Amino acid sequence: MHQPGAAVALLKGASAAAADVFRAILTRGPISRIDIARLLGLSQAAVTKAVGPLLDVGLVSDELELPRDGQPGRPANPLMVVADALLSIGIKVNADEIVGVATDLRTTVLAANRRALKTTTPQATVDAIAATVADLADALGDRADRLCAVGVSVSGDVDAHSGVVRESAIMGWTDVPLGALLAGRLDREVLVENDVRALTIGEHWFGVGVGTDLFAIVTIGRGIGSGLHVNGEVVEGAYGVAGEIGHLPLTSPDRICPCGRRGCVEAVAGTPAIVAEVSRAHGRDLSIGEIVELAHEGDPAAVQTFEHAATVIGTAIATLVNLTGPELVIIGGEAVSNFDLFEPHLRASFAEHAFGAAGRCQIVTRPHTFEDWARGASAAAIRHLAENR
Amino acid sequence: MHQPGAAVALLKGASAAAADVFRAILTRGPISRIDIARLLGLSQAAVTKAVGPLLDVGLVSDELELPRDGQPGRPANPLMVVADALLSIGIKVNADEIVGVATDLRTTVLAANRRALKTTTPQATVDAIAATVADLADALGDRADRLCAVGVSVSGDVDAHSGVVRESAIMGWTDVPLGALLAGRLDREVLVENDVRALTIGEHWFGVGVGTDLFAIVTIGRGIGSGLHVNGEVVEGAYGVAGEIGHLPLTSPDRICPCGRRGCVEAVAGTPAIVAEVSRAHGRDLSIGEIVELAHEGDPAAVQTFEHAATVIGTAIATLVNLTGPELVIIGGEAVSNFDLFEPHLRASFAEHAFGAAGRCQIVTRPHTFEDWARGASAAAIRHLAENR
Numbered sequence: 008m009h010q011p012g013a014a015v016a017l018l019k020g021a022s023a024a025a026a027d028v029f030r031a032i033l034t035r036g037p038i039s040r041i042d043i044a045r046l047l048g049l050s051q052a053a054v055t056k057a058v059g060p061l062l063d064v065g066l067v068s069d070e071l072e073l074p075r076d077g078q079p080g081r082p083a084n085p086l087m088v089v090a091d092a093l094l095s096i097g098i099k100v101n102a103d104e105i106v107g108v109a110t111d112l113r114t115t116v117l118a119a120n121r122r123a124l125k126t127t128t129p130q131a132t133v134d135a136i137a138a139t140v141a142d143l144a145d146a147l148g149d150r151a152d153r154l155c156a157v158g159v160s161v162s163g164d165v166d167a168h169s170g171v172v173r174e175s176a177i178m179g180w181t182d183v184p185l186g187a188l189l190a191g192r193l194d195r196e197v198l199v200e201n202d203v204r205a206l207t208i209g210e211h212w213f214g215v216g217v218g219t220d221l222f223a224i225v226t227i228g229r230g231i232g233s234g235l236h237v238n239g240e241v242v243e244g245a246y247g248v249a250g251e252i253g254h255l256p257l258t259s260p261d262r263i264c265p266c267g268r269r270g271c272v273e274a275v276a277g278t279p280a281i282v283a284e285v286s287r288a289h290g291r292d293l294s295i296g297e298i299v300e301l302a303h304e305g306d307p308a309a310v311q312t313f314e315h316a317a318t319v320i321g322t323a324i325a326t327l328v329n330l331t332g333p334e335l336v337i338i339g340g341e342a343v344s345n346f347d348l349f350e351p352h353l354r355a356s357f358a359e360h361a362f363g364a365a366g367r368c369q370i371v372t373r374p375h376t377f378e379d380w381a382r383g384a385s386a387a388a389i390r391h392l393a394e395n396r
Numbered sequence: 397m398h399q400p401g402a403a404v405a406l407l408k409g410a411s412a413a414a415a416d417v418f419r420a421i422l423t424r425g426p427i428s429r430i431d432i433a434r435l436l437g438l439s440q441a442a443v444t445k446a447v448g449p450l451l452d453v454g455l456v457s458d459e460l461e462l463p464r465d466g467q468p469g470r471p472a473n474p475l476m477v478v479a480d481a482l483l484s485i486g487i488k489v490n491a492d493e494i495v496g497v498a499t500d501l502r503t504t505v506l507a508a509n510r511r512a513l514k515t516t517t518p519q520a521t522v523d524a525i526a527a528t529v530a531d532l533a534d535a536l537g538d539r540a541d542r543l544c545a546v547g548v549s550v551s552g553d554v555d556a557h558s559g560v561v562r563e564s565a566i567m568g569w570t571d572v573p574l575g576a577l578l579a580g581r582l583d584r585e586v587l588v589e590n591d592v593r594a595l596t597i598g599e600h601w602f603g604v605g606v607g608t609d610l611f612a613i614v615t616i617g618r619g620i621g622s623g624l625h626v627n628g629e630v631v632e633g634a635y636g637v638a639g640e641i642g643h644l645p646l647t648s649p650d651r652i653c654p655c656g657r658r659g660c661v662e663a664v665a666g667t668p669a670i671v672a673e674v675s676r677a678h679g680r681d682l683s684i685g686e687i688v689e690l691a692h693e694g695d696p697a698a699v700q701t702f703e704h705a706a707t708v709i710g711t712a713i714a715t716l717v718n719l720t721g722p723e724l725v726i727i728g729g730e731a732v733s734n735f736d737l738f739e740p741h742l743r744a745s746f747a748e749h750a751f752g753a754a755g756r757c758q759i760v761t762r763p764h765t766f767e768d769w770a771r772g773a774s775a776a777a778i779r780h781l782a783e784n785r
Contacts, residue, residue, distance in 0.1 A: 023437020048412020053442060164752040174752050221634045235719070238627035244721020245610045248754035251718040256711050256749040257646065268749060322645050327719055329640040330624070332633020360645040360657060363553040363563050365637035 011153045014064040014093055018392055021057075024049060026394055028057040029088075032067050033112060033393060034212050036087035043086070058086060066092045088112055093392075094150060096143055096195075097385025098136055098159045099202060099377055102127055102177050106377040107139040109147055109154070110385040114213050118146035119378055127178045129188060137192045157195050158388030159185065160202035160380060162230055166247040167387075170199040173247070176265050177230060200387045202380060203250060207234030207241050208390055209383035210337065215373060221333045225252060225324060226340030227349070229278045235331055252323050253277065272323045276316035278342065284312045299345050310348075317349035321356030324370065329362045336368055339375040346372050400542045403453040403482055407781055410446075413438060415783055417446040418477075421456055422501060422782060423601050425476035432475070447475060455481045477501055482781075483539060485532055485584075486774025487525055487548045488591060488766055491516055491566050495766040496528040498536055498543070499774040503602050507535035508767055516567045518577060526581045546584050547777030548574065549591035549769060551619050555636040556776075559588045562636070565654050566619060589776045591769060592639060596623030596630050597779055598772035599726065604762060610722045614641060614713060615729030616738070618667045624720055641712050642666065661712045665705035667731065673701045688734050699737075706738035710745030713759065718751045725757055728764040735761050 021029065024047070031043050040058065044051045061067035069084045090111040097114075099106045102124070109118040120142045122135050136159060144151040163175030170186015172178070186199045200208075207224050210216040216236060224234045231253030235242040242249045253273035254266060264271035265279065274280055278295050285298045288308035293301070302309035324336055338346070358366060410418065413436070420432050429447065433440045450456040458473045479500040486503075488495045491513070498507040509531045511524050525548060533540040552564030559575015561567070575588045589597075596613050599605040605625060613623045620642030624631040631638045642662035643655060653660035654668065663669055667684050674687045677697035682690070691698035713725055731738070747755060 024439075025437075027437070048414075048416070049438075050413075050442060050445075053439060056439075166753070233719070237631055238629040240627040242626055242720055244754060245723035246721060246753035246756045248752050249719065249721035251751040251754065254718055254749075254751040255715050266751070268751075270749075326644050326715060329643055330622070330638065330716055330719060331631055332635060332638035334634035360643075360659075362640040362643040362655070362657075363637050364555070364635035365633060365640065367635045 010064050011093055011155060014066050015155050015392070017060055017064050017066070024053060025057040025060075028054055029061060029066070030393055032058075032061070032086045033088045033389075034217075036067075037085035038087075039085045064092075065089055090115060091117075091150070091153065093155045093389075094147065094153045095385045095388045095392075096140055096154060096157045097205075097381040097383065097388065098139060098157065099380040099384055100124075100132060100136070100159060100161045100178070101377070104377075105132070105135045105139050106381045107136075107143050108378055108381040108385060109143040110382060112389055114209060114382045114386050114389070116378060116382060117150075118143050119381075120146070121377075127180070129180065129183045129185065132178070133185070133188045133192060136189060140193055140195075154195060156198065156388035156392050157189070157193055158198045158200060158205065158384035158386070158391070159189065160200050160205040160384035160387065161185065162202050162232065164248050165199055165201040165204075167198065167200045167204075167243070168247070170197065172199065196388070196392070198388045198391045200384065201232075201234075201250075202383070203232040203234040204241050204243070205387040206339070206375065206380055206383035207236055209379070209386035211236050211241070212386055212390070215335070215337055215371070219334050221331070222335040222337065223250075223327055223331070223333045224337045224339055225320075225327070227276070227320060227338060227343065228341035231273045231277055231320065231323070231340075233327060235327075235333070237331060237333075252327055255323050255326055257322050257326065258319055272319050276319045276323075281312050281316055285309050288312075299348065302345075302348050313345075313348040314352045317352035318356045320349065321353035322360055324353070325357045325360035325362075325366075328357075328365050328368050329360070332365050333368055336370045338370065338372045343372050343374050399453050400482055400544060403455045404544050404781070406449055406453050406455070413442060414446040414449075417443055418450060418455070419782055421447075421450070421475045422477045422778075423606075425456075426474035427476070428474045453481075454478055479504065480506075480539070481542065482544045482778075483536065483542045484774045484777045484781075485529055485543060485546045486594075486770040486772065486777065487528060487546065488769040488773055489513075489521060489525070489548060489550045489567070490766070493766075494521070494524045494528050495770045496525075496532050497767055497770040497774060498532040499771060501778055503598060503771045503775050503778070505767060505771060506539075507532050508770075509535070510766075516569070518569065518572045518574065521567070522574070522577045522581060525578060529582055529584075543584060545587065545774075545777035545781050546578070546582055547587045547589060547594065547773035547775070547780070548578065549589050549594040549773035549776065550574065551591050551621065553637055554588055554590040554593075556587065556589045556593075556632070557636070559586065561588065563655075585777070585781070587777045587780045589773065590621075590623075590639075591772070592621040592623040593630055593632070594776040595728065595764065595769055595772035596625055598768070598775035600625050600630070601775055601779070604724070604726055604760070608723050610720070611724040611726065612639075612716055612720070612722045613726045613728055614709075614716070616665070616709060616727060616732065617730035619729075620662045620666055620709065620712070621729075622716060624716075624722070626720060626722075641716055644712050644715055646711050646715065647708055661708050665708045665712075670701050670705055674698050677701075688737065691734075691737050702734075702737040703741045706741035707745045709738065710742035711749055713742070714746045714749035714751075714755075717746075717754050717757050718749070721754050722757050725759045727759065727761045732761050732763050 233250040233252040262274035264274035622641040651663035653663035
C-alpha cells in the first residue's frame with residue numbers, strides 16, 4: 008500500500024498544476040474534485056488527471072468514510088491526503104538545545120526528542136542534529152522508511168536555496184553551509200530555513216493562518232523576528248532576508264544592537280537588552296526570571312524597561328502593518344509567557360502609529376512551544392517537497 | 397474584426413486559467429503556446445482551449461510576422477495581444493490638476509489631456525474627470541467605441557474594492573465614494589486605486605519591474621508613498637492599506653505629521669515639511685523652488701534640511717527592505733528632479749540600517765511624469781478587467 012519511493016519521485020516530477028492539486032488536497036482536504044477545480048481554475052479533467060497518480064502511489068485517498076447526515080446515496084467521495092504516507096522530521100536549532108519532531112504530512116507529531124547542545128560550533132551542531140534524527144527514526148520503528156525529508160530551522164539570515172546560514176547571532180555563525188554539512192551526514196533531503204519563516208509556513212498550512220492569506224508572526228524574546236505571509240506565500244526576500252523586524256531602526260541611535268547596528272528594535276526590546284538595562288539600574292546581574300518577578304512586584308526600573316520595550320515593539324508592529332497591511336499579527340516567542348508586562352504599552356503604541364484602516368489588524372498571542380517551532384521546520388520541508396522548490 | 401463588447405464579455409466571464417493565459421500573452425507576448433503551458437503549469441490542450449475564444453473575438457493574434465533568422469519552415473506562430481482591441485483611460489487626480497491618458501492594452505499612450513482643478517471638492521473633481529474622459533474619447537474618434545474601462549488614481553487610503561477614497565490628505569477628503577460618483581456620470585467601468593499602487597502595477601507589467609517579482613516603488617515629494625510587489629502581486633493590504641512608508645514612525649515624536657500622527661517620515665521629508673523648516677530658518681515664506689536653489693548654493697539651513705530629510709527617507713527604505721527584501725527599489729515622485737540633494741545621505745543611511753544580504757537591493761531613480769502616473773491608472777483598470785477582480 009505504501010510506496011514512499013514512488014511517492015517522492017511523483018512529487019518531485021510533478022507539473023505546477025499537479026503540485027497545486029496536491030497542495031490543495033494536503034491543506035484543504037477533505038475536498039471534492041469539483042472544489043479543487045474551482046479553487047485552482049483548472050478543468051475537472053485536469054484535476055482528475057493530476058489525482059490519478061496521487062491515488063496510485065497512496066499519497067491521496069478517496070475512500071474517506073464521511074457521515075452522510077441521513078442522506079443515503081449522496082455521492083460523497085472527497086479527496087484527502089494519506090497523512091502518514093510520507094513522514095518528515097523538523098529540527099529547531101537553539102543555542103543550547105536541539106529540538107526535533109517526526110511528523111506526518113499534516114505535521115501531526117509522531118515522536119519528539121530534545122538533546123542538549125554543549126557548544127554551538129557547526130560540527131557539534133551537525134553531530135547533535137544527526138543524533139536527533141537517528142533517535143527519531145528509531146522511535147518511528149518500521150515507519151522510518153517513509154521518512155522523506157528533514158527540515159532544519161535556525162534563527163538569523165538563512166539562504167534556504169543554498170542551505171547556508173549566512174549570519175546567526177545566537178549561534179555565533181557566519182556563512183555556515185549547514186545544508187551541505189547535513190546532507191553529507193544524513194541520507195535524506197535537507198532543507199534549512201529561517202526559524203520564524205518556517206513557523207509561518209506551518210501556521211499558514213495547519214495553524215492560525217489557515218484561511219488568512221495576509222498575516223504576520225512576530226516573535227519576542229531573546230531575538231525579535233517576524234515572518235510575513237503575503238499574496239499566497241511566505242515572503243522570502245530576493246536575497247533571502249525578510250521580516251527582520253528586530254532590526255528596524257526605531258530607537259535611539261545610542262542603543263547599539265548585538266548585530267552592530269544602531270537603534271535596532273532588538274537593542275531595546277530583546278531579552279538581553281532588558282536584562283542589561285534592569286541589571287544596570289539595580290547595580291547587580293539579574294536573570295530574566297528575577298526581572299519578570301520584579302516587574303510583577305512593581306519595581307520601577309523593571310516596569311519602565313518592559314514598558315519601553317513594549318512601546319518599541321508596538322511601534323515596530325505598526326511599521327510592519329503600515330507597509331504590508333496584514334489581517335492578523337500573531338505574537339509568539341518565549342516572552343509571550345509574560346505578555347501582561349508588554350500588552351498595554353504595545354497596543355497603545357500600535358494604535359498611535361497604525362495608519363487608517365490598517366489599524367483594524369488584529370493582534371493575538373500564541374504561546375508556541377519549541378516542538379511547535381520544530382513542527383514549522385517539518386512543514387517547511389514538506390512544502391519544499393510538495394511544491395518542488 | 398474588432399468586437400469590443402464580445403471581448404469585454406469574454407474577459408469578464410473568463411475562468412482563472414483563461415485569465416492567466418490572457419495575462420501571460422498580454423505581459424509576455426509574443427509567446428508560444430508551449431511557453432505559456434510551461435509558465436502556468438497547464439496542459440497544452442488547456443492553453444489551446446483558452447486561446448481559441450481570445451482569437452475569435454480579436455483580443456489575441458497568432459498571425460505575427462516574425463523575422464525567421466534564415467530558418468525557413470520554422471513553425472513560429474507565437475501569440476500576442478492585439479493591443480488596440482480594447483482601449484482604456486487612466487486618470488491621475490492631483491490637488492490642482494486632472495491628468496488623463498487614453499491607452500491601448502499595453503498602456504501605449506494614444507491621447508493625453510490635462511485640466512486644471514480649481515477646487516478639490518468631490519463634485520468639482522468628478523466634473524473635471526468626466527470632462528477629461530469626454531475629451532479623450534473625442535480625441536480617439538471612431539476608436540472610442542473600444543474604450544472599456546476607466547482607472548482613476550488618488551493619493552491616500554483608497555479602497556479599490558468599494559471605490560471609496562477613505563482618506564486623502566492632499567485632496568482633503570474623508571470617505572468619498574469616488575467610484576460610485578463616477579459610475580453615475582460615465583457609462584463605463586470605473587476602478588479607483590491608490591496612485592502609487594497603480595504606478596506599481598504599471599511598472600510591473602510594462603516598466604522597470606518586468607522580470608522582477610520583488611520590487612518596491614518609493615515616491616518622494618509632497619507625499620511620501622510606496623508600492624510593494626511581492627509574490628506575484630501588488631500588496632493591497634487586508635483592509636486596503638499598504639505601503640504607507642510616509643507614515644512610518646521613524647522621526648522624533650515632536651514632529652507632527654499632516655495626518656495628525658507623531659514622528660512620521662512625511663513630517664520631516666515631505667515637501668511641505670522641508671518648506672516649513674527652511675522658511676522658519678530664514679524668517680520668511682520660501683517656495684520649494686527657492687529652497688532647492690538655496691541648497692544648491694550651499695545655504696546651510698537648506699542643505700541641512702535636505703540632508704535630514706534624506707537620512708529619514710534612507711532609513712525608511714532600509715525599514716521596508718529589512719521587512720520585505722526586494723531586489724530593486726525605484727525612487728520616483730516629483731522630488732526626484734532634485735535627487736542630488738537627497739542621494740548621499742539617503743544611500744548612507746540605507747547602508748547603515750539595511751540588514752545583511754537585504755542590503756544588496758539596488759536603489760534606482762526614475763523620473764515619472766504625470767502621464768506615467770495616469771498610465772499606471774490605466775494599467776490598474778486593464779488588470780482589473782483582465783484578471784476579473
